[in-house]
Amino acid sequence: MSKLIHQCIYLFLFLWTGILTGQNRLEYAVSRIDTSLLQNAEAVIRFEETRLIIKSPREYVQQVTKAVTIFDEDSREALVIVPYDKYSSADLVSVFLYNANGKLLRKMKKSEIVDVAAYSDNSILTDERFLGVRSFGGQLPYTLEYKWKTSYHETLSYPDWHPQRKKESIEHAKFILETPQNLIIHTKTLNADFTYKKETDGERKIQSWTLINVKAIPREASGPPDHEILPLLMMSPSVFQVGEYTGSMSDWKSFGAFLYMINKDREKMPPVMVSLIKQMTANCKTPKEKIDTMYHWLQHNMRYVSVQLGIGGWQSFDATYVEKNRYGDCKALSTFMKGMFREVGIDAYQVVIRWDEENSLFPDDFIYNDFNHMMINVPSENMWLECTSNNLPTGEIDKDEQNKKVLLITPEGGKISRTPSIPDSLNTITTQDTIFATDPMRISGREEHHGNQQRIVRSLYYYASPEEQRKYFLEHCHLTIDKLDQLHISTEKSGSSSSIAYDATLSKFGNVSGIRLFIPVNSIQPPHNSCSGNTDRKTDFISIDNYTEKNDIYIALAPDYVIEYLPSKSFFEFKGNHYSVELNLEGQFIHVHHQITEAPMRLTPTEYTELCAYNTSVAKSNSQMIVLKKSKDNARHPPNGP
Structure with a gap:
């Protein structure tokens, strides 16, 4: 030796x-x-x-x-x-x-x-x-x-x-x-x-x-x-035993069969629910109408509580327990929803998924239980339902659930599938702000959010009090607000859009130096900077952002100011990301049109330095100054709006 x-x-x-x-x-x-x-x-x-x-x-x-x-x-x-x-x-x-x-x-x-x-x-x-x-x-x-x-x-x-x-x-x-x-x-x-x-x-x-x-x-x-x-x-394990059950992880079909077995018949509705389901769907003419009616009933009548009890945390409370207590976790609410659909002849599958921003570890050739959530799939309508949410529209799932590999729990066992995603073109934010350089200065604005860009606005609408809404707005506003005069948050029941409208008095806008007023090109909605400043990365950079934001800012010229300098338009692009800004004088308003598109990307450390260069160019363009010069000979009446 x-x-x-x-x-x-x-x-x-x-x-x-x-x-x-x-x-x-x-x-x-x-x-x-x-x-x-x-x-x-x-x-x-x-x-x-x-x-x-x-x-x-x-x-x-x-x-x-x-x-x-x-x-x-x-x-x-x-x-x-x-x-x-x-x-x-x-x-x-x-x-x-x-x-x-x-x-x-x-x-x-x-x-x-x-x-x-x-x-x-x-x-x-x-x-x-x-x-x-x-x-x-x-x-x-x-x-x-x-x-x-x-x-x-x-x-x-x-x-x-x-x-x-x-x-x-x-x-x-x-x-x-x-x-x-x-x-x-x-x-x-x-x-x-x-x-x-x-x-x-x-x-x-x-x-x-x-x-x-x-x-x-x-x-x-x-x-x-x-x-x-x-x-x-x-x-x-090829074979495992828990409680009275024996299961297998030899393949995805076997593991799905085990999950089906431990939850079998737990969706059976109590008599009171059978009667209620017949009543609430009596006037529905199509399966989609029935699904929409029952899904909204679940949202308004059941409360989500995280439960990590039972067989490996994967056996649901039965429907009778959920109906009696009016709450359940993702498993219980999904199973309850499945049972409601069964009463009107609509088949649905429970679905296990990793609900996270990151992609889960889901190899095709190895059975690995990395799941942490359950939802519902209705195959006949190609519809996916998030049963823990009380604000998502019927058939829409959360951003972090979209485009994910999942396991359908069917009577025949587990089947690999993938959740849908909202097309990038539908994920938009559109804003319009008008700034009046009066005394006091005022701003009036509106934001429209579409697609997967509605999460925050919906949360504010459904969960936040008026005071909490105001606090959030003020903390995330990039302007110096003296008084928030009005704030209105709304969301369409159809799920098509959510909006924020506001009026405020500003304590400051731009910087005065002598007879000149310097105004940043976009101080209201500055673009997000994806660069942390570390250009010596060791690992890949990943961004899952996929949206387009369009901002229109109208700056009313004060009666005693004239334009001395207006920055020229800019355009930059990098691997599907785009940034542009264009300024024009329209009557008595300076119109700033700004657009940014963020695309999903995975970059090597070398490519990340190129992203940083792109973001630096965007930041420089965005921080350019509009220069207004005070001139007593050009007094005008203040404009009313664009």
């Missing part, structure tokens, strides 16, 4: 012995970390071993032993937490604290362990809990060394291994999977060169994946999702 192998075995035994006994650990000294692992790192994983021991399709044990050096107090690694729920038990075995030189400072006392609910919000019902310790850290940098164990007696899925977060480096990390020889566990690795090893021990199969000296990846705004750039070991 080589000298190197002897040294590796000695180091492993030394690490393991130290972790169990809590001695001074000179190998944890910060000075011993390779300098290449310190760049961009707020924490360095010195040692980790996660062991997953699968005893049967129903039971497994997870053991974690870890040592991590913390350089930033905001690092998530500074929190020692152990998740569990009603299907499991947890034990936080030990926590040790070492200083920058590896000297043992203190050991966790059992009295310091807290046991808390995962969510404190009363609107969330869950059986998820955490064991953890609070305020255990010392003077930076320091090292935490801990060990915990969880035992699960029901299995729907296995915990994936995420050995690295952004801004973390790894010295040594290992995952060990122990399974019965006859139990198949599907595995898939992403984004790293894992060292893989497989062996047998009697009736047990042992697999391991190891990472050594992995550098930190910076946390950058608008970067790729973690599952595209961080090391990941995914696992899914």
Whole structure:
């Protein structure tokens, strides 16, 4: 056996012995970390071993032993937490604290362990809990060394291994999977060169994946999702058992069949609802009219409450419970909606989806339960319904649900599909503002939002009080408002548009210098700058924006001012993004027409520098000044409006 192998075995035994006994650990000294692992790192994983021991399709044990050096107090690694729920038990075995030189400072006392609910919000019902310790850290940098164990007696899925977060480096990390020889566990690795090893021990199969000296990846705004750039070991059971049910993740059809089975017949309507449904749809002539009527009834009569109880959080409350309590989570409301449709002969499927801005991890060749939400699909009408919203029009889904891969839960099992999206051409914002340079100065404006650009306006209309609406408007207005005289927010029931109308008194508009007044080309609706200023990116830049904004600003010339300088028109474009501005004198008004189009894009770090150059040009054009000069010989009457 080589000298190197002897040294590796000695180091492993030394690490393991130290972790169990809590001695001074000179190998944890910060000075011993390779300098290449310190760049961009707020924490360095010195040692980790996660062991997953699968005893049967129903039971497994997870053991974690870890040592991590913390350089930033905001690092998530500074929190020692152990998740569990009603299907499991947890034990936080030990926590040790070492200083920058590896000297043992203190050991966790059992009295310091807290046991808390995962969510404190009363609107969330869950059986998820955490064991953890609070305020255990010392003077930076320091090292935490801990060990915990969880035992699960029901299995729907296995915990994936995420050995690295952004801004973390790894010295040594290992995952060990122990399974019965006859139990198949599907595995898939992403984004790293894992060292893989497989062996047998009697009736047990042992697999391991190891990472050594992995550098930190910076946390950058608008970067790729973690599952595209961080090391990941995914696992899914070929067979699992939870409650009275046995399921499979061998393929999407099988997993969908399990979800269908655990929710079967839970949509059955109580007699009172059967009568009500017949009554409310009696005058409806088409299936779409029936769907619209029942969907609006659900929106106005049921309340959304997040529930993460039951079988893996995926078994719905039955329809009788929902009708009695008048609330439900996404599963319960979707199942209830499905049951209402069934009473009038309309078939609908439950749909599981990852509701997020980012695209979910949804491989075709690996069954991975990354879903966090349920909605409804009506195949006969090619209609998708978000049952937790009380303001979306019938058949319209949220922006972050559009164009997503989903799994339909059908009687035949799971079927992969994709949600629709609103065409980019329909996602628009149109504004018109008129500014009167009187004493006092005034502004009168209106915004029209269409397509997926209505989310904020709808939220203000349905959820905010008049005072909250005014507060939001003032906080997001780019002008200096002395008094908001009128504010009116509305939305069309059809979902075609939402609007904001306002009148306000300004305390300032532009800047006066001597006899000149300087007015920015667009100080009312400045374009969004997609550049963070960091032109030394390491990861791709991703933008999902897809809209066009048109602004018309009319600036009334004051009676004693004349135009000295009017900027010329500008036009810039970059990979589907467009910006233009044009200024004209129309009667006694300066008309500023501004248009910007944002297109979805994914850019390499090199292309990102080109985007920054584009945004710089836009910003310069937008900050150009209209120059007005005071002239007593050109007094005019103030205009009334364009």
